[in-house]
Amino acid sequence: MGYLVPRVNREGRTRYTAMYRDLRGQPRSAGTYASKRDANRAWQRAEVQLAEGRLTDLRRGRQKFRRYVEEEWLPNHVMELTTREGYTYQLNKHILPWFGDMRMIDILPSQVREWVNQLRTAGVKPKTLENLKNILSAIFTTAFNDQMIFIHPCKGVKTPTVPTKPLQIITPEQFDVLYAKLPDADAQLLVETDIETGLRWGELTELRPKDFEAATRVLTISRAVVQVDPKFHPEGKRFFVKQYPKDREWRRVKVSVQLAEKIAAHIEAEALADDDLLFALRAGRSYEPRLRPVPNPELLGYTEPTVAGRRYKHGTLNGYNAGRCRCRHCKDALAIYRAARRSAGKDEPRRPRARVVETDGHISRDWFRVQVWNPAREAAQLKFRVRVQDLRHAHASWLLAGGADLQVVKERLGHAKLATTEKYLHTLPDADESAVDAFAAIRHRAQRIG
Numbered sequence: 090m091g092y093l094v095p096r097v098n099r100e101g102r103t104r105y106t107a108m109y110r111d112l113r114g115q116p117r118s119a120g121t122y123a124s125k126r127d128a129n130r131a132w133q134r135a136e137v138q139l140a141e142g143r144l145t146d147l148r149r150g151r152q153k154f155r156r157y158v159e160e161e162w163l164p165n166h167v168m169e170l171t172t173r174e175g176y177t178y179q180l181n182k183h184i185l186p187w188f189g190d191m192r193m194i195d196i197l198p199s200q201v202r203e204w205v206n207q208l209r210t211a212g213v214k215p216k217t218l219e220n221l222k223n224i225l226s227a228i229f230t231t232a233f234n235d236q237m238i239f240i241h242p243c244k245g246v247k248t249p250t251v252p253t254k255p256l257q258i259i260t261p262e263q264f265d266v267l268y269a270k271l272p273d274a275d276a277q278l279l280v281e282t283d284i285e286t287g288l289r290w291g292e293l294t295e296l297r298p299k300d301f302e303a304a305t306r307v308l309t310i311s312r313a314v315v316q317v318d319p320k321f322h323p324e325g326k327r328f329f330v331k332q333y334p335k336d337r338e339w340r341r342v343k344v345s346v347q348l349a350e351k352i353a354a355h356i357e358a359e360a361l362a363d364d365d366l367l368f369a370l371r372a373g374r375s376y377e378p379r380l381r382p383v384p385n386p387e388l389l390g391y392t393e394p395t396v397a398g399r400r401y402k403h404g405t406l407n408g409y410n411a412g413r414c415r416c417r418h419c420k421d422a423l424a425i426y427r428a429a430r431r432s433a434g435k436d437e438p439r440r441p442r443a444r445v446v447e448t449d450g451h452i453s454r455d456w457f458r459v460q461v462w463n464p465a466r467e468a469a470q471l472k473f474r475v476r477v478q479d480l481r482h483a484h485a486s487w488l489l490a491g492g493a494d495l496q497v498v499k500e501r502l503g504h505a506k507l508a509t510t511e512k513y514l515h516t517l518p519d520a521d522e523s524a525v526d527a528f529a530a531i532r533h534r535a536q537r538i539g
Contacts, residue, residue: 091132093125107131111139149237150194155185157193157237162228170329174321176224183208183221193238201225201246212413215249222248258486258516259475267475270468276461278351279368279452280480286342287484287502290477291315292334294452298356299363306349310503311339314451328451336503370452383425384418392419485513 091109098104105128107119119135122128140149158180168176187204188196201222208218226243233241259267264284271277283293291313300309313334319325334340344352352367361367384404391400392412401412406426409419448456454477462477481502488498489510499510 091119091129091136093128093132096121107135109135109139150239151192153189154191154193154196155189157232158185158189158228162231166227166231169315169331170317170321171315174317177321179221179224183213184225188225193232196229196238196242197240198242198244198246201242205246205248209249215251218248219251222246256482256486256512256516257473259471259479259483261487263469263471263475264483267465267469267471270465272461272465275355275368276465278355281348282344282352282368283477283480284484285344285348287481287488288342289313289335289481289503290454291331294366294368295330296367297364298361298367301352301356301367303349303353306344306346308342308344309339310334310342316451316453326449327447328449334503336505338503340500340503342501366450368452369450370448370456382421384422389418482513482516485510486516489514490516 091107094106094108096104096106102123104121104123105125106121107128108116109119109132111117117135119131120128122131163173163176163180187207188200191200205218205222208221209215213221222243226241229238229241229243232238268277268280271280279293282288282296286293286308288296288310292310295312295314296308300311301307302309311334312330312332314328314330316328319327322329355361356367359365386402386404386408389403391402392408392414394400395412399411401408401414403414403416404418404422406422408414408416409423412419458477466475485498485502488501489495495507495510495514498513499507502510504510
C-alpha cells in the first residue's frame with residue numbers, strides 16, 4: 090500500500106511525495122506533486138506497473154509487447170554485443186512495428202502467421218524471415234518461462250524453406266592469382282595466415298606476438314575482436330575485445346615452417362612488443378570512397394523473371410525494386426539515384442562517411458574489404474565472387490581434400506559439432522572425379538567387351 094510524505098518548500102507550500110514499496114520491500118518515490126490527489130494517483134500507477142512484474146498477477150500479460158521488449162527483455166537479456174546490435178535493428182525494423190502496440194496475452198499463432206506472410210509478401214528473404222522468427226521466439230520463450238503468457242505464439246508457425254546452397258570454394262590456383270594482386274607484403278601475410286589457419290576475422294585481427302610460439306610454430310587462439318556501433322559498446326568505442334573466441338574455448342593451431350618464418354620476420358621488422366597487434370591498421374589511414382560508374386541499361390540485358398513473369402533491364406531502379414535484382418549494376422543505379430536526391434535536398438541527408446578510419450589499431454572488416462580485398466579480387470578476374478570469410482571455408486576444404494582427419498579439422502577450426510565440419514567434404518570442383526570415372530567405367534563396359 091502506497092503512502093504520501095508531505096514536504097514544505099521554500100515558499101511555505103506543502104507538496105506531497107508519492108511513495109510505494111518495490112518487490113524487495115524497499116521504499117520508492119513515484120514523484121512529488123502539488124496535490125494529494127495527484128500524488129495518490131502516482132503511487133497507484135506505480136503499484137499497477139509493479140504488479141505487471143509479479144508472477145502471481147494476471148495483469149502482467151496485459152502489458153504492451155513494446156514495453157516488455159524495450160524495458161524488460163532486451164535490457165536484461167544476456168547476449169553478445171554484436172547479437173544485441175543485430176537484434177535491436179531487426180526489432181525496430183520488422184518486429185516492433187507489427188507487434189509493438191499489441192498486448193502480450195493477445196498475441197496468438199494466427200497473428201504470427203499473418204506477420205510472416207506479410208513479410209514474405211513484402212519480399213523479405215527466407216533466411217531473414219527465419220532469423221526474425223528466432224528473435225520473436227526467444228522473446229516469447231522468456232515470457233512463457235516467466236509465466237507472463239500461457240501459450241507460445243511461435244509454436245507451430247512455419248517460415249518459408251531456406252535452401253541449402255553448395256559451397257563454392259576457391260582453388261589453390263585461383264588463390265595464387267588473387268594473392269599476387271594484393272597491394273603489399275602486409276596484406277599478403279594477413280591473407281596467407283588466414284588461408285593457412287582458417288581463423289575467423291575477429292580471431293585473425295586480434296592476434297598478437299604473445300600468441301605465437303616460434304619454436305613450435307603454434308598460434309594460440311584465446312581472444313576475438315568484434316566491431317560494433319559505438320552506442321552498443323560499454324565505453325562508446327568501435328572495437329570490443331572478447332577474452333574468448335566464438336566457440337568459447339581456446340585452441341592451438343600449428344602453421345607451416347614457411348609461414349612461421351614470415352610471421353617471425355614481420356614481428357622483428359616492425360619491432361612489435363608482445364601486446365602489440367600482429368596485423369594493425371595505423372590511425373589516420375584514409376578511406377577512399379568508391380566511385381560508381383553510371384550503368385548503361387541498354388547493354389546489360391534483363392533480370393530474371395519475377396513471380397508474375399516480368400523482366401526488367403539491369404542497371405535501372407525497376408530492376409532493383411520491381412525485379413528484386415541485387416547485381417552490382419542495379420545496386421549502383423539505386424545508390425546513384427539516392428545520392429542525387431540527397432544532394433538536391435529532397436531526402437534527409439545521411440551523415441557523410443568519415444574519410445579517416447576510426448580505429449584503435451584493429452583492422453576494420455569493411456575497410457579491408459573495400460580498400461584491399463575488392464580491388465585485388467577484381468584484378469584477379471575470378472569467375473565468382475570470393476569473400477574474405479571464404480578463405481576459412483577454403484582452409485577446411487583443402488585440408489579434407491588433402492586427407493586430413495575430420496576430427497583434427499574440426500578442432501582446428503573451432504567447430505562445436507562434427508556435422509559443421511562435414512559440410513566441407515567434397516567441395517572442391519574436382520572432388521567428384523572419382524565418382525564420374527567409376528560411372529564411366531560401368532557405363533561403357535559393354536563397349537569394351539564388344
